[in-house]
Amino acid sequence: MIEVNQRGYYGEFGGAFIPEMLHPNIEELRKCYIEVSESAEFQAEFRKLLKDYVGRPSPLYYAKRLSAHYNTNIYLKREDLNHTGAHKINNTIGQILMAQRLGKKRIIAETGAGQHGVATATVCALMGIECIVYMGSVDIERQAPNVSRMKMLGAEVRPATSGSQTLKDATNEAIRDWINNPEDTHYIIGSVVGPHPYPDMVARFQSVISEEMLWQLKEQTGNEDPDIIVACVGGGSNAAGAYYHYLNKKDVRLVAVEAAGLGIHSGESAATSVLGTKGIIHGSRTLLMQTDDGQIIEPYSISAGLDYPGIGPMHAHLIDTGRAEAVSITDEEAVKSAFFLARIEGIIPALETAHAFSALDKIDYSKDDVIVVNLSGRGDKDLGTYVKYF
Amino acid sequence: MNRLDQLFKNKKKDILNIYFTAGYPNLDDTETIILSLEKAGADLIEIGMPYSDPLADGPTIQESGQVALKNGMTLPLLFEQIKNTRKKTEIPLIMMGYFNQVMQYGEEKFIEQCVEAGVDGLILPDLPLFEYEKDYKNLFEKNGLNISFLITPQTSEARIKKVDELNRGFIYMVSSAAITGSKKGISPQQIEYFERIANMQLQHPRLIGFGISDYETFSTACRYANGAIIGSAYIRALANSKNIEQTTLDFVSMVIG
Ligand SMILES: Cc1ncc(COP(=O)(O)O)c(C=O)c1O
Numbered sequence: 001m002i003e004v005n006q007r008g009y010y011g012e013f014g015g016a017f018i019p020e021m022l023h024p025n026i027e028e029l030r031k032c033y034i035e036v037s038e039s040a041e042f043q044a045e046f047r048k049l050l051k052d053y054v055g056r057p058s059p060l061y062y063a064k065r066l067s068a069h070y071n072t073n074i075y076l077k078r079e080d081l082n083h084t085g086a087h088k089i090n091n092t093i094g095q096i097l098m099a100q101r102l103g104k105k106r107i108i109a110e111t112g113a114g115q116h117g118v119a120t121a122t123v124c125a126l127m128g129i130e131c132i133v134y135m136g137s138v139d140i141e142r143q144a145p146n147v148s149r150m151k152m153l154g155a156e157v158r159p160a161t162s163g164s165q166t167l168k169d170a171t172n173e174a175i176r177d178w179i180n181n182p183e184d185t186h187y188i189i190g191s192v193v194g195p196h197p198y199p200d201m202v203a204r205f206q207s208v209i210s211e212e213m214l215w216q217l218k219e220q221t222g223n224e225d226p227d228i229i230v231a232c233v234g235g236g237s238n239a240a241g242a243y244y245h246y247l248n249k250k251d252v253r254l255v256a257v258e259a260a261g262l263g264i265h266s267g268e269s270a271a272t273s274v275l276g277t278k279g280i281i282h283g284s285r286t287l288l289m290q291t292d293d294g295q296i297i298e299p300y301s302i303s304a305g306l307d308y309p310g311i312g313p314m315h316a317h318l319i320d321t322g323r324a325e326a327v328s329i330t331d332e333e334a335v336k337s338a339f340f341l342a343r344i345e346g347i348i349p350a351l352e353t354a355h356a357f358s359a360l361d362k363i364d365y366s367k368d369d370v371i372v373v374n375l376s377g378r379g380d381k382d383l384g385t386y387v388k389y390f
Numbered sequence: 391m392n393r394l395d396q397l398f399k400n401k402k403k404d405i406l407n408i409y410f411t412a413g414y415p416n417l418d419d420t421e422t423i424i425l426s427l428e429k430a431g432a433d434l435i436e437i438g439m440p441y442s443d444p445l446a447d448g449p450t451i452q453e454s455g456q457v458a459l460k461n462g463m464t465l466p467l468l469f470e471q472i473k474n475t476r477k478k479t480e481i482p483l484i485m486m487g488y489f490n491q492v493m494q495y496g497e498e499k500f501i502e503q504c505v506e507a508g509v510d511g512l513i514l515p516d517l518p519l520f521e522y523e524k525d526y527k528n529l530f531e532k533n534g535l536n537i538s539f540l541i542t543p544q545t546s547e548a549r550i551k552k553v554d555e556l557n558r559g560f561i562y563m564v565s566s567a568a569i570t571g572s573k574k575g576i577s578p579q580q581i582e583y584f585e586r587i588a589n590m591q592l593q594h595p596r597l598i599g600f601g602i603s604d605y606e607t608f609s610t611a612c613r614y615a616n617g618a619i620i621g622s623a624y625i626r627a628l629a630n631s632k633n634i635e636q637t638t639l640d641f642v643s644m645v646i647g
Binding site: 007012015016017020021162172175176179182183277279280293295296379 | 448489493549
């Protein structure tokens with residue numbers, strides 16, 4: 001069984017390696033997150049917002065021309081059609097409801113691609129709560145449209161200027177903010193990373209993706225189980241959501257696609273499953289890219305959402321035990337796939353998601369297989385990057 | 391007897407603990423800084439192991455760590471420097487860093503190296519009590535290495551008692567809800583917290599840290615605990631230093647008054 005235990009471990013990965021300053025907040029969450037989020041009252045509000053505000057269920061679309069090209073059966077789980085344009089909002093809706101029940105008055109978040117920042121700013125506007133988003137200076141530049149969206153939604157965007165000035169550093173700054181503001185603030189983490197209970201809580205909120213896949217596949221193929229599920233992994237939240245209800249179905253292959261940047265061994269990469277070793281990042285024991293001396297290595301990817309030197313503990317466990325296969329995709333391969341998908345299906349994917357599509361060129365499959373690619377987000381935010389390749 | 395335990399046996403108040411980041415401002419300053427601090431009147435010294443992602447630290451210590459890493463500081467080199475310095479001084483030394491550094495080095499090997507180099511205790515802010523008790527307590531105790539846990543104004547009474555039970559050496563009282571170097575002065579709410587802890591009759595000595603920077607904050611903290619810890623303010627003094635020994639003498643006399 002793949003399940004998190006009481007202390008937040010998936011096998012040997014997970015836990016909560018946090019400074020004492022964060023203990024009361026994390027402990028408060030740990031004690032109540034399951035009970036609160038599973039209460040009938042919470043579920044009713046959560047489900048209603050997912051339906052009427054986010055626009056769920058997101059369609060499962062049979063990609064006819066793409067399938068013909070690859071000579072198999074490819075379905076796209078259309079998280080790009082959610083309000084705000086990515087899967088990230090499933091989690092932020094859940095967490096803002098949690099924050100309200102904990103009586104928190106101020107929300108902080110980190111963001112890489114800006115999708116989680118936008119999704120957080122959105123739910124804060126919806127609930128009338130103050131919102132501060134930390135974002136690496138490099139990402140502020142390469143994801144400019146999302147910065148403007150956050151500001152229009154009333155959030156304050158604070159640049160993280162340390163380290164590689166990307167997602168890792170934004171996360172550090174958000175954690176420091178939380179240490180400084182322990183009483184009134186809730187930290188909405190954007191992926192299945194961080195100290196327990198975050199990885200499990202975020203996975204549960206994202207699990208609506210695979211919950212819908214079960215009945216949508218049944219309806220369209222007659223079988224609720226696909227053969228393969230493909231998803232990109234930054235921290236791993238869209239992948240966790242797409243895998244969730246299939247984790248213990250051994251016949252369903254899980255493919256985790258990470259960013260190889262300029263090439264796995266180029267020194268400019270975020271291919272954690274290959275380059276990572278066991279250690280602690282952002283309060284979680286997991287796989288991360290680090291030196292022999294335990295210094296975290298600054299990652300690189302063209303995609304701000306995959307530009308992270310670790311992966312969530314669930315994915316570390318899935319990969320370490322062989323339950324999931326990891327595939328690494330370079331910048332160039334991802335961009336090529338984005339253009340290909342745009343032309344063959346009329347869908348412009350986010351740069352993160354484009355990595356998942358590239359994996360179709362790398363994995364084994366047969367003609368009769370049913371493959372679901374989790375289309376985690378749309379590419380509007382990445383046009384500035386894409387036009388450079390015109 | 392562990393040098394830290396010896397110190398706390400002999401001195402009950404006004405204990406001055408000064409933190410510096412190893413490898414800052416220059417790679418080879420470790421010995422000069424330790425010997426200068428001892429000469430200037432510090433009672434114990436906290437050696438920061440520079441880390442790429444120091445979550446509990448403010449900008450001053452973060453930046454000093456970045457410089458130290460750029461200068462080439464590593465754990466093997468630091469242990470070497472400490473071992474050599476230890477031949478010249480008996481001042482209690484503790485190391486402060488993040489648990490990933492220890493894990494990567496190998497927990498057992500790290501602790502043995504500490505003992506061999508003459509380190510008396512550790513502060514690992516992101517090693518929680520729970521994980522310590524489950525996996526590492528025996529290793530520390532077998533090697534006679536002290537460990538200081540942190541408490542904050544938000545730490546519950548039950549948890550403080552647990553800290554007092556597992557702690558070896560001094561308890562690190564974080565003065566307010568904050569990262570290092572962020573707040574100035576000591577507020578009435580903080581005094582209330584200091585008094586509350588002082589009245590708990592804990593078995594271990596307490597040192598107050600975070601936001602202690604000068605004579606006034608140091609002497610206030612010493613009224614409610616056995617002593618206090620200064621970090622960022624000393625790093626800032628070193629940043630502008632032409633002569634480490636003189637800067638250190640001036641800094642410590644400014645603090646002690
Ligand atoms: C569209 C999209 N997909 C994927 C990711 C990667 O995050 P995760 O691995 O948590 O799904 C992001 C992150 O910003 C994103 O915006």
